[in-house]
Amino acid sequence: MLDAAMVREFTDLLSDNGVITDEVGLRSYECDGLTGFRQVPALVVLPRDAEEVAGAVKLCAKYGMPFVARGAGTGLSGGAMPVADGVVISLQRLRRILEIDVENRRAVLEPGVFNLDISTAAKPHRLYYAPDPSSQQVCTIGGNVAENSGGAHCLKYGFTTNHVLEMEVVLADGSMITLGGPTGEQAGPDLRGLFIGSEGTLGICTKVTVRLLQTPETVRTVLADFPSIEAAGDTVGDIVDAAIIPAAVEMMDSLSMEASEAATGAGLTVDAPAALIIELDGPADEVDAEFEHLTAICERHGATRLHVPTELEERQKVWKGRKAAFAAVGRISPDYIVQDGVVPRTRLAEVLTRIAEMGRDAGLRVANVFHAGDGNLHPLVLYSEAAGEHHAAEQLSTEIAELCVELGGSLSGEHGIGTDKACSMPRMFSADDLAVMHRVRLGFDPDSRCNPGKVFPTPRLCGEKPGPYRPHPLEEAGVIERL
């Protein structure tokens, strides 16, 4: 039972309708994009500015309540799943773009600003914000900071951590500090870099300054079909050897193309064993020279078709074929799980062979869509809840992530550890590694009240089994995709 005096303090602090205590209201915050993990919070608060965030965190400190910061709730690792008896601090009302500073090429943002809205606001000035997670229409910059989000174009342009200059942060005791600075120049240790990607366990970001880049003069894209996954993989290797850094290199296998083509009609060749979508951007003379080289490499590896969209609309159609792949597998399977592992790029063929074998052994199909340039895989484990395959699918999915670690890679390239993979962390890190991370955490938040139960394995968490996948309400409404 909630302490009435405490609730009154939150109500007094926050503006109109800033506190949610009713069962129905609370329930809409019970999960993020990873819908198998659910927990109704004790309280949800909706501050309107940084001072109210700090005030709410101070009240949490006063009453010893754990709290979870939440942006749009599109995360895929349960990083924003509430804590029982804890407070959810929603940042959705802090959504002002405070400044588009054209001369200095930066934007100052509140954390609830949608990722895509930054580039939209900067576009008239021929500027944009580079990290482009596939959920960019509905995910927030604050969530991107928490997860160190990437996107299809991060091979060339890097991740959130490479684009955030400065942040205002509320720490677990309610104090407010600034991390980073107006330039990349740094005096003293890089606490900003530590905070980015800490999945909400070190504090709440209430203001972000990001770098804006100039819109490239030219963008050229090719969709290339290949006779085998190996041929597509070798093509990527040769592109790297040719000193070309594409803005994006995406690979799809035949199963994912079959699903995507049925859903989008993007022009994918459904019976091709593999396809690459490669994009170059930059100055026209540079891109033209490299593009010629690039298509020659594709042909050398037996590309069976090279589709070069010339109009923007055509190019967007190709990208839609890639980006819709996850949601589209719903057409060929009643249920699916999206995995997010990374292997060194040179081990792509090996990991795909192993995944195919593991799928066969488990009696489940696995579709593959991935960022081939950086080895970030998104295997889609297809299964039927009704046929009782849920447990086997979860197990296969976890085994795939752990296989990535075995091959010298990582449990997660962009979705985060959150609740979902905390129990796999000992596969990748020793007890000492994790203990040191935890010591740093205690330097920020000595009582571990800031998003507890995430990232680090705990016996309580790792003894529990997640529930079955259920579509997120936004996903059902077609607003988000599981990318």
Added chain:
Amino acid sequence: MTTLTPGSLDELRDAVLDRPGSVRVAGAGTAADWAGTPAPADTVLSTAGLTGIVTHNPGDMTVEVRAGTPFAQLQEELGEHGQRVAVDPARAAEGATLAGLFATADSGPRALQYGSLRDLVIGATIVLADGTVARSGGHVIKNVAGYDLTKILHGAHGTMGVLAQLVLRLHPTPQATATVAVPCDRAGMADLARRVADTPVEPTAIQWHADRLLSLVEGSERGAVSRAQRLVDIVGGELLAPDDATAAWDAHAAAVRARPEGRAVLRFGVIPAALPGVLDGLADAAEVTVSPRTGVATVALPADPDVVAAAHRRVADAGGTSSLRQRPAGAELPAFGPAPASAALLRHVVTSLDPDQRFGRGRLAPWVPLPETTGVSA
């Protein structure tokens, strides 16, 4: 004071465990007088025995390197595979080590395009004061598992932990480079640099030095020169002949690492629009090199505590950050500007990793003050 030179990770850990008291980590010594004045240490840990590449995976464009490896030597070895670490700090030419450049958050002109080593590091092995060996990150470019712990040792000046190995992301060596030089005084630098940045040419570096704005264009055999020529067509100046370009960049690097006798050197960063104002306010500034689009400048100042403190304050008033990069022997000069609100957090993080402050005492002072007890404490 004892100097130890461990030759392996195990020896490094043993050295940290076996030697009680305070420890100063030493690389090539090219930044020994940067940041705060080091307190006398019981032990100096030299990284001179920790050198060489551990693993280089050319196809994955990653490399794991021991901390004490001279950066120039690393670049040379990678160059044989047509790859590089895409940073170019001036003091690499003096033998600076990889971990030394990392610990001092050093970077060069290419920071405009590639950032600093913090942007290229993807993993590390560190040794803590209690002998714990911890790894973070990994060998893949894209990786969000666990905290990005390595970052806190970037700019830590040898505090909190000892870097044993770093894993870096590599980039291909460009097939061709071209440099455009446009004559320009300090007053006109900011506007000209903005015009360069507004072209579609995408230079890798834009630096002002010796009354010229240098723009470096890197790319393919055909593309680089064609882009540089376009830049000349738009903003004027000239495309330098290869030898002249090399000489211009060498002279720039020499100015950045110049050690003018008896002077203090300050490096600072402010938003580009604030740069001219801050520079104008620094009377007696000499050896000025500026990266007008990143907002970073390096200047030599009189080694007077009041002058240096005033310069720090001026940068802080413009919202920027600054740190000392040369302290003449015996001079007591402030290493950093006014302590930010995050200094308290920094002290907590230092305490959580190195409670007795064994490593790098004094280097982050006054933000992290010396512990009350000095000398042997462990």
